[in-house]
Amino acid sequence: MFVFSYERRLRADLERWAGKGWVRADAVEAMIEDAASHEAARQGGRLPRILGILGAVLLVAGVLMFVSANWEVISRLARLSLLLAALWGALLGGAWLRKSRHGWLAEGAVVLAAGIFGASIMLISQMYHIEGHYPDALLLWGLGALLVAALAESQGALVLALGLLGWWSVAEMLDFHLGVKWLFLAPWAIGAALALWKRWRLGAHAVILSLLAWLFGVVNHYLDMKSIGAGLALGCMASLGAWMYAGGLAAAKPARRDAHGMVATLVSYGAVLAGLAPFPGQMLFDKGVPHMLVLYPVQAFAVTALLTGAAAVFGLWKGRIAWFDALALPAGALAAAGLFAGMPGGRWIMAAIVLGMSLWLITAGQRLAAKRLVRMGLALFGAEVLYVYFRTLGGLLDTSLFFLLGGALFILMAFAFVWLQGRLARGNGETAQ
Amino acid sequence: MNRIVSSIWTRVLLTALVLSAALGWIVYNRMMILKNGREIVLKSEPVDPRDLFRGHYVRLGYAISRLKGDDRLLKGLGHLKRNQSVYVTVKPGADGYWVLDSASTVMPPPEDGKVTLKGRVEYPLFPHGGRVSYGIERYYAPREKALALEKRTRRAVPPRGRKERPLGVIVRVAPNGRAAIAGLMLDGRKIYEEPLF
Numbered sequence: 001m002f003v004f005s006y007e008r009r010l011r012a013d014l015e016r017w018a019g020k021g022w023v024r025a026d027a028v029e030a031m032i033e034d035a036a037s038h039e040a041a042r043q044g045g046r047l048p049r050i051l052g053i054l055g056a057v058l059l060v061a062g063v064l065m066f067v068s069a070n071w072e073v074i075s076r077l078a079r080l081s082l083l084l085a086a087l088w089g090a091l092l093g094g095a096w097l098r099k100s101r102h103g104w105l106a107e108g109a110v111v112l113a114a115g116i117f118g119a120s121i122m123l124i125s126q127m128y129h130i131e132g133h134y135p136d137a138l139l140l141w142g143l144g145a146l147l148v149a150a151l152a153e154s155q156g157a158l159v160l161a162l163g164l165l166g167w168w169s170v171a172e173m174l175d176f177h178l179g180v181k182w183l184f185l186a187p188w189a190i191g192a193a194l195a196l197w198k199r200w201r202l203g204a205h206a207v208i209l210s211l212l213a214w215l216f217g218v219v220n221h222y223l224d225m226k227s228i229g230a231g232l233a234l235g236c237m238a239s240l241g242a243w244m245y246a247g248g249l250a251a252a253k254p255a256r257r258d259a260h261g262m263v264a265t266l267v268s269y270g271a272v273l274a275g276l277a278p279f280p281g282q283m284l285f286d287k288g289v290p291h292m293l294v295l296y297p298v299q300a301f302a303v304t305a306l307l308t309g310a311a312a313v314f315g316l317w318k319g320r321i322a323w324f325d326a327l328a329l330p331a332g333a334l335a336a337a338g339l340f341a342g343m344p345g346g347r348w349i350m351a352a353i354v355l356g357m358s359l360w361l362i363t364a365g366q367r368l369a370a371k372r373l374v375r376m377g378l379a380l381f382g383a384e385v386l387y388v389y390f391r392t393l394g395g396l397l398d399t400s401l402f403f404l405l406g407g408a409l410f411i412l413m414a415f416a417f418v419w420l421q422g423r424l425a426r427g428n429g430e431t432a433q
Numbered sequence: 434m435n436r437i438v439s440s441i442w443t444r445v446l447l448t449a450l451v452l453s454a455a456l457g458w459i460v461y462n463r464m465m466i467l468k469n470g471r472e473i474v475l476k477s478e479p480v481d482p483r484d485l486f487r488g489h490y491v492r493l494g495y496a497i498s499r500l501k502g503d504d505r506l507l508k509g510l511g512h513l514k515r516n517q518s519v520y521v522t523v524k525p526g527a528d529g530y531w532v533l534d535s536a537s538t539v540m541p542p543p544e545d546g547k548v549t550l551k552g553r554v555e556y557p558l559f560p561h562g563g564r565v566s567y568g569i570e571r572y573y574a575p576r577e578k579a580l581a582l583e584k585r586t587r588r589a590v591p592p593r594g595r596k597e598r599p600l601g602v603i604v605r606v607a608p609n610g611r612a613a614i615a616g617l618m619l620d621g622r623k624i625y626e627e628p629l630f
Contacts, residue, residue: 077630080460087456088449095445117452124456126490128463129614129627131571133553144452151444176516 007036059112076127083120090116094152111156114145118164135176138168146187150194159206162191166210173217180221184214354384464629466613470605471548473523474618476530477600490573491582493602497521497533497550498570500562510536513557519565520610522549529621530601540610551610569604569614582617 011032017023023031074082094109118141125132142164149158169184188210195203361377478494500510500521510519520540524547526532534547541549552565574582582600601618603626616626 075630076628080456080630084453084456087452091445091449091452095441098441113448113452117456120456121459124459124463126573128460128467129490129569129572130459130463131566131568140455144455147451148448151448152441178516 006039007032010035059115079123079127083116083123087113087116087120091148091152094154107154107156110148110152110154111160113152114148114154114157114160117141117144117148133176135168135171138164138171142168143187146191150190153198155195155198155200155203158191158194158200158203162188162203162206162210165191166213169214170217173221177221177224180218181214188214351384351387355381358384462611463613466607466611467605467615467627467629470607470613470615472603472605472615473525473531473548474529474601474603475523477602490571491579493570493572495567495602497523497552497567498565499558500533500536500565501558510538510561510563512561513538513554513563515554515556517554519552519554519563520549521552521565521567522547524548530599543608548606549610550604550606550612567612569602569612572602572614572617 011028014023014028014031018025018028090109090113094106094113097106097109118137121137121141124130125137142161145157145161145164148154149161165184165187169181172178172181188207191203191210192207194200195207358377358381361380362374363377365374365377475495475497478496478498500519513519517538519536519538521536522534522541522544523531524534531548535541540551543549550567552567555564555566557563572579572582601621602614603616603618603623604612605615606612614627617624
């Protein structure tokens with residue numbers, strides 16, 4: 001929801017209710033004051049969290065610089081002992097802090113430990129002049145951070161672990177072309193289970209984003225190989241998106257048409273995933289992938305259309321969504337499936353569909369007051385417009401001009417965003433009056 | 434409550450032990466190569482000057498980094514692929530630096546007086562051979578030392594009339610072909626020896 005000032009909104013609501021005689025007029029000020037002090041405490045509670053994490057980051061950097069700057073002065077044994085002492089100190093310190101109920105300091109210490117583990121890997125490589133295959137170090141670090149996340153129950157370490165593992169899989173697939181890294185899915189599943197079990201919100205975002213990074217690597221790998229897997233991976237993306245969309249709708253509360261919390265996360269990620277799937281599909285045309293492969297995305301999009309269609313019917317029947325939202329995704333998926341069949345102008349019609357879907361996301365986000373949907377819609381819109389620019393003008397225009405256009409586009413988008421935000425805020429204000 | 438607290442301690446201790454063991458394993462592996470590996474000396478060759486000094490390390494190149502030219506030796510390799518493993522056998526040369534003897538895609542049986550290094554193909558070359566790295570291409574040193582070493586490797590090909598003063602890299606090689614830098618040599622003298630610890 002676009003809530004710029006909870007206090008301001010509460011005041012408007014309370015004064016209206018006081019005017020209708022539902023709330024005692026003399027209680028209004030006291031209620032607002034109470035809410036404001038609670039809000040201040042909530043915001044104040046965030047500060048130590050942020051400071052704790054920032055402190056951990058600074059400490060890792062400090063340890064790294066100290067050890068690397070003094071390496072000739074300090075003997076190898078002393079350096080190793082220092083690193084291990086820092087690792088053990090951070091972990092045991094984290095456990096002690098948790099025991100003495102300093103939750104966020106404990107979290108900072110544990111994230112610090114995961115960071116020190118990575119710093120130690122790099123510094124040992126330096127000490128022994130190891131020039132290895134760099135993704136190996138990322139994998140080891142990521143697995144170590146995952147262990148820390150699981151055993152010391154740290155959300156920060158989980159986010160770090162998933163980030164590192166995603167980076168590792170993408171580096172192996174895109175930088176070294178070492179084939180699809182299926183191994184990624186094992187630690188990812190552990191991380192996902194951990195985030196679900198602990199109900200970690202930030203962790204859940206990291207789970208979804210790291211999977212997207214992996215899928216991006218897979219699709220790219222198969223497109224490079226001109227293999228049938230590209231279609232399958234695209235299909236997976238589309239149907240995963242559809243499942244998330246459908247699951248989000250199924251979990252939404254009846255009669256409440258504003259998306260919020262985990263439901264909003266699921267619906268918006270799902271919508272974007274399904275929306276993004278035709279995007280690499282356009283690249284099939286560019287990379288000259290054999291026509292046969294197009295069949296898989298067609299089937300995948302047809303399945304997606306069926307799934308989202310079923311979810312839409314369910315949502316309409318239960319009164320959970322509006323009819324135009326119910327129509328948009330299945331219609332988009334169905335059209336994408338049809339167009340994938342290889343019409344000569346397919347690429348451009350596809351671009352129009354992606355643009356249309358992004359606009360729908362923006363308007364849906366506006367209607368549902370879900371700013372995440374608006375942002376994702378804007379991002380999708382920008383990416384698609386840049387792609388179209390690249391395809392049409394890339395050959396004629398200078399690179400700098402391309403970037404100038406891109407820059408101007410982003411500034412326009414920023415203005416559009418501010419304008420939309422203003423409209424939404426005014427909309428909220430109007431309904432409040 | 435007590436049980437939960439103690440279980441946090443147990444879990445954190447277990448985490449610390451596993452992470453320390455992982456770090457210890459890297460160190461132990463290197464130590465074993467340095468301690469028990471067969472010693473060879475490779476002549477460091479000048480590499481692309483733009484790539485010589487990046488951060489606090491010196492980029493080292495060797496004759497065996499570029500497997501090309503000697504068709505007789507390399508024909509058996511066939512077409513190499515990126516990231517493929519190659520086994521390169523070296524033997525002592527006339528000037529004390531070890532030189533290429535043979536290359537293979539499988540580990541050859543050990544031979545007296547020869548040492549085999551395991552390398553990874555960075556990119557293949559046409560028609561056969563390739564650019565190979567052995568994990569001994571970086572020498573980390575403080576800034577001043579790195580700059581001095583960089584100048585030295587660049588001067589490995591001397592101006593006309595000057596005597597060649599190449600930088601020798603002492604490498605120890607484990608039986609499985611994994612190599613580690615053990616020290617540096619200049620004019621046949623050891624100028625730096627890597628400590629085990």
